[in-house]
Amino acid sequence: MKKINRRTTLKGLAGISLALPYLEVMGDEKAETQAAPKRFCAIYTANGMSLPKEQNKIADWHWFPHQTGSKFEFNNSTRPLEKFRDELTFFSGFHHTSGPKSDPHTCSDMWLTGAPLHNPKPGTYNTVSLDQMIARHTKQHCRQPSLVMSIDAGVGFTSRTGTISYNLQGKPIPAENNPLHIFNRLFMGNADTAKKQKALLDRKMKLVDAVLENSKEFNRELGKTDKQTLSQYLTSLNELENRIKSNERWTGIPLKKQDYTKLDFEYDLEVDPLQYYKTMLDLIALTFDADLTRSVAFMLNREDGMGISDTFPLKLGLARSHHQLSHAGDPIGQKDFAKYDLFLSECVGHFLESLTSYKDNNGSLLDNTMVLFGSGASTTHNSRNLPTLLAGGKNMGVKHGTHYHKDGERLSNLYLSIMKSMDININQFGESTKPIQAGIFDVT
């Protein structure tokens, strides 16, 4: 935690004088964007949710509502979400069929991919994640294909991964965890005037081209040498070049005029995890509002007592760490675990609130964004009946306000339905068999 900047540094940047009305700057893409943009955000929590045992007599702390259908009632740990009742759907009974066969600690790796981690295709580990599949289709409309965030930066280590995002080759995508760095990268790089920005990009492009040219030749000169890392490097460099090209397309189109003052970078992770989560989630809302990207994945915490997030319940005054709580079978432990669920519901509630507060085409940001919140385990190391919640996306034809239960249903089928709602025309994802056939999704 060496470099910390003050929130105050950001004030005054809010209004960039060149800002033009949203539609006008879109130029020839006008027609397309007039139809509301389609966005996706996945929020993951590790170690499952509290599903108290009957004998503990704290049924009202169960994460899942006890009733199914439209007459369901919120229990204590999801109460902060109650005001969004008509904007969300609980899904129960869902799972990945590969889940129970794999090392339970890898359930976060599988959450968005549905890959058979116990028996991968030789030479691979995972498959593409939902957010990246979506990004592949939405990146043409925005400056960044996707945004990958996590409580711990990087990819963590094999089998205890610190990211939920996997590229088309099934390789983990390093996540970013510092909201200030993300903010600077996404927003401040674009704060210059258009001309200056163009000059900067031109220079960057020239340098990247020079590196690319040098590297291709170096690759040839290396002859027979094993080039696994080098080919990864070249692929990444090409991708960077594409990003600059697509950035170039956006030069001259200033960022949307936004108020950055709400972003609070003065959180102290050691004391106040809530503020950290709020800042990260506020940043996602800002990113959507500026239409910088349309696909975001955020891993709130890690499996198996990894990383700083394991200590958050302790910092919040609960008796055990996150992973320990998830193992609890006693009434006190299960209730404390549920209280942590309550904390997470507050975070998600804050996010939904924030999305509602931004106006977007045909409604609010929430109406154009599907927010998937859930875990890869129901309780510890149990990979069935995964806690799953979908919110928002009204304009994509999602009919909310129910608790949908179907025992043994595949999570990949839900993912397929999400993509279909976003007009992403694929017929199979992960281990999907067919889209969900309930009245929730207005898809054919």
Next chain:
Amino acid sequence: MKIFCTIFLISLGLLIPQSVLGNDVDFKATIRPLLTKYCQDCHGPDEANSKIRVDILNDQFQGKQLFDWDKISHVIESNDVDLRMPPEDELQPTQQERELLTTWITNQIKTAKTRDSVNNGYSRRLTKVQYRNTLRDLLLLSDDFTAVLPNDGVTKEGYNSMEVMQVSPLHLEYYFEIAAKALDQVIVDPKQPPQIHNFRMNLGKDINPENFNDKLILGAGSRLIPVKNFTIEELTPEKDFPFTSHRFQKKFSYIEGYIGNGTIRKQKEFIGVYHNVFACLRGQGGYTGGLQAETVIADGLLLRPSIPNTEIFMMGSTYGPSPNFKISLRELPVHGKFRVKVTASKYADAYDLDSKHSPVDPSLNQSTVIQIEDDSSETVQIPMDGIYQVDLTYQSTAKNDTIVLALAGRPQNYRVSKTEETTTKAFKLIQLKKGKLNFDLQSSNATTVEKIILSKLDSADPLVATFEQFNQRSPQLGVYLGFRRDCGSALSPVQIAQTVSSTKPQAYYFEDAISNYPISVMDKANNNYLAGVSEIGVRNEYLDGRAAPRLLVHSVEFEGPFFELWPPKPHKSIFIDSPHVDSPEIYATEVIRHFMERAYRRPITEHELNRIYSVWQKSYQASTNFYSSIKDALTVVLCTPQFLMITDASTTPASEQLTEYELASKLAYFLWNSSPDDELLSLAKAGELRESLNKQIDRMLADPKSSSFFNTFVSQWLNLEKITTVEINRKKYPRLTKEVKNHLRQEPIVFFEYLVDHNLELSNIIDSDFILANDVVASYYGLDSQDSGLKFIKSEVPANRGGLLAQAGILAGLSNGDESNPVKRGNWIARKIISEPPGEPPPNVPDLKEVEGDFTLRQRLEMHRNKKGCVKCHTKIDPWGIPLEQFDAAGIFQEKADCVSELPDGQEIQDFKMLQNYLISDKMDQIAIGFMQHLSTYALGRSLTFKELDDLNAECRDLKQAGYRVKDIIKSIANSQKFQTK
């Protein structure tokens, strides 16, 4: 998967029956059908248990398949029911079929081992640490811009091996950004004189004659030293080059005031430097034992060791340690290096006696008794040098009062409480010299001192020894930089603390790049008096709570940006001297070539040079700015794979020797985590590195740059990250604070470094007759005789310590912060020390706590262990951890724990000591091979092949003779085929 199998290699030789069959068995006709029949149901495309699939195995015996084959052979012939395959309740092969399979596999493995695998060299990316160090050494750059990079992948063994090191577009994006930032920092315009900010704060009681009446505010919890007790001097440093001086702003306009987060009152003008610079003591003040945390005296500020805050969220704890002195100020430079010079001394302090001590009877001891008429300064004659006890006879009507008594100009506070009648009490021990003694007494109206009694103590008096021990301790001076926050500060230490052992004022210097610190970038629009305040913290570092003479801070000086030369050295090391400085094309070629050869760590080809030169040329043609065009060219260099990767270039699939330059790089990244220096490169150029390898290793390990090797390797090998992340139950273990954890985390690193430096036997990691400790660590182990401050030195071994296994940090890291955990500890020993790693836990493992009934942890473990599916692994884990139950979750030795254990090989172990003895007497060869495997994996930056693992057996035999000496092991690895070939 790989590591799981390596355990069998160690005993491979013993397991292989002599060959009876030739290699004429046909795989497809004979072997494949057996595997399909007996194994494929569980180890095929549908289930792939243990990640083994017999349907994709072939008879090539290459790469990863070798490990699978080895494992299969082992489980087929095992007699252990828990290991033996197929499982009891499945279809069993005949004995003949079993033998056919194992013999065939064994023979194939034997053949495979004699066959060299394909050797095609490789490129591996620099790790984040290597990249940071390389930039530092190449550019002479103190700034660390690399924190934004994603963390590197880590293998299950704990290393940044190339298999898990990725290059992503995000990496590339940041490489460009970091390169540009770094070069912007290093390359200056030599014609533009720099602006330097240099000032000093002098501290002392009533030293400021200026009449300053404004009321100063610095937010909640800010106690400010009154302006009369310090001065601010703006200085002009002496330099051999032209520069301008930055002067403090002295006129401000703010909205004054502060309530909660709101600002109050209207815009107001503030005049004077004392609205810019403050001497601040944030926090509530107060100290243990009713002492004062800090005191201003005539020639400076006295500071006691800063007691860390409680780490539990409370009003008081957010303001940092106590005392918490810092210079709060509105202006600090944003770029470049800075230097803080603290003038400080060790106070000739008095030792505070607690209330148990009784006053000396002046009639029995020839005491010097001073009768006080009124509060005034006098002198008295001291008969001889010595340690004196100071007793006071007084009367007080105040509940609590403080008298200040200065003897020989050294003021001390005396705390008194209400008395019914005249009382005499013992207060302090102090050292006095023979001759005339000045004394000065200040007290309030509530307290009347009648007598000061100074009694020389007999040299045999135990109090004399107490004083002498006290007096030989020295304060530790620490400097911090950061900024003020509404709750607390964001302060980071500048370098490491320095010992202040002289009672005469001396200068202590602290330097670094300012961008490495949390610096408040002032937003011009923010109109709050409290906005944008930076801080320079000065502390007496807390060690272990034992009394020690206080730190006396006389003055604190700041200079930044700090330049010794202009243009600065980093700039000059790029823009080398040349007769061609005035011919841009020729000079550019020289500059680029010089830089590239250092960046690429080898001679460059003309192609390589031309490609970069043309970047310069295009940029220069467009801008005609020589410096910015060189910047462009060098940015490209810093983003090429030649710089970002360590490449062993190969021309044939056969094994080739590394070139001398490749060897130089490999060695430098092994032992320094950085690029080779001039000496290594010139040896490589002369073709003499290989022959002087061992001499170079000695030199490199003695170089301070090797600290990056010790730090990184030991942290990864022993998984020291756990010590940092474990959340300690502070109610149960109050002594194990965040700071103590940091020191305990250092212990294994300095211990290993010591073993290497002195080339000691590897068995020291199991048990040693010494430890490495600083005062904090020593005191945690109950040793109170050590006085080395924060420096780790070789110390006597405390009871039940010695080796790595008994180090408190490691033991605490392998607990959950509340209870010790034999499974975690056992698993750690199995993986890290004896290299018998257990398998992965199967899905759906029930929790230990779910076992109903009143059982001890040991019984619960046993029940868990005996479950089907658990037993296989746990019999290889728990028995190693159980003897360590003699240490609690905080790593403290406890007598009573139930720690009898039966090791996987049947050996019965009574306690921890016996485990140590057994490991040294019976397992040392295995431990040595395991250690070599860990260190080789680190050195190569990749996992070892089957053959390389097998070769370790032979390499170890040579090292055994001398007792597996640690530096010999390092040399053996650097000289081995796996290191020297590609």
